[in-house]
Amino acid sequence: MRLWKYICEAGKKEVETQKPQGQQAVDLTGTVAKHYNELQEAGLETRKDSRIFFLRNFNNWIKSVVIGETINRLRDENTSDLKVSVLDLCAGKGGDLLKWRKGRISKLICADIAETSVEQSEVRYNDMVDKNSRDRYPQPIFKAEFIAADCTKKRLKDLYKDPSTEFDLCSCQFSFHYCFESIQQAEMMLRNACECLRLGGYFIGTTPNSYEILHRLRQTTDNSFGNDVYRITYQSDDIENIPLFGAKYNFHLEGVVDCPEFLVNFQALEKLAEEFGMKLVLRKPFAEYFKEKSEHGDHSSLLRKMKALETYPADRESNLVSEKPEDYKTVEAVVKHLQESDDQAADDRHRRPVKVGTLSQAEWEATTIYCVFVFQKVVDKRTGQTFTPKNQETHKRPADDQNRTDLSESKTQKLT
Ligand SMILES: C[S@@+](CC[C@H](N)C(=O)[O-])C[C@H]1O[C@@H](n2cnc3c(N)ncnc32)[C@H](O)[C@@H]1O
Secondary structure (H helix, E strand, O other), rough: HHHHHHHHHHHHHHHHHHHHHHOOEEEOOHHHHHHHOOOOOOOOHHHHHHHHHHHHHHHHHHHHHHHHHHHHHHHHHOOOOOOOOEEEEEEOOOOOHHHHHHOOOOOOEEEOOOHHHHHHHHHHHHHHHHHHOOOOOOOOOOOEEEOOOOOOOOOOHHHOOOOOOOOOEEEEEHHHHHHHHHHEEEEEEHHHHHEEEEEEEEEEEEEEHHHHHHHHOOOOOOEEEEEEOOOEEEOOOOOOOOOOOOOEEEEEEOEEEEEEOOOOOOOHHHHHHHOEEEEEEEEEHHHHHHHHHHOOOOHHHHHHHHHOOEEEEEOHHHHHOOOOHHHHHHHHHHHHHHHHHHHHHHHHHHHHOOEEOOOOOHHHHHHOEEEEEEEEEOOOOOOEEEEEOOOOOOOOOOOHHOOOOOOOOOOOOEOO
């Protein structure tokens, strides 16, 4: 508790000292909302031609796995016919609607600061319901509610049609970091994520891994690192004195994002979450999460179905997503090695070219900035009631240095 008090006080002080003298601190939520509101929704064809086609699919695969596994876990820990109710915090244009449908949830509330995105997600949802009703065998589809609000400043509970709504799951994908602008915003975001969760409910998400970002920043001399797909530029030269809140950097992702973001201090996040009865169950860098989950049969076939990896070698070199040979240097060596072992094992008639699924090095470096997190509500702060899951896995918090990625690590999966 003393540590937490220290974190809070330090956080508040930092926010104060960051304000230019005699002025209000610049509030960046407006900039973020404007950016996402103006973002055009690319059609399927445009997306296919994109330099980050596989990166986007890969990130989508990670979301599918964490969402799918958490819904399964909820049903395991409760009853198999649990009517799952979900809050999609910073839901954007509704990119996860199909995942919720696949998870057979019963109720969804989507909230986002960008009004245009909220409208688009509602249209998408209505199209999905319409299309389903015209199907020969319509399936039940979850009820949905859409809210345009700054989730770091507005208490969402006051905006729900039914303020007594309880959720089994809150999902915040690729968005949580925006709330680390200030302690007040982080507190409000966590309040929104956790206060309406029922005991045993989960708060899951994907967010940039600040350990990884700092590790990469320390290897540069100009506060900036990246490649032709992404770039991170930290606000100041002083990377040894990172503020707990408001540690701003600019994030650029080719053709999709160009926005101020904030480093998430995971210790502060855990402490803040504790105030809402939440316990960290898992935090894993994407590289590690991919390695673990891609070995699982269902997830591995989903990788293919979602086109989350690029086939290497391609039929023609010009079919590769990157024109730079160095983007395929590691995978080239892996294929060579696999081909040699296959050739030794097979006789002449059965020799076949080895193909693997992979990501170009530049996309791999971009996606491995992120990590997955899972919290569970283990204490109801109002009643003091506690929750002990049926299959409690003892969570070992990863040491900070285990939260970094070895970029030469294999990112391939044999296809044939
Ligand atoms: C990278 S997008 C992710 C969208 C969606 N979760 C997904 O995975 O497809 C980040 C989203 O966070 C939203 N966002 C940023 N700051 C926010 C805030 N303060 N309150 C609510 N939404 C916010 C943006 O409008 C945007 O839709």
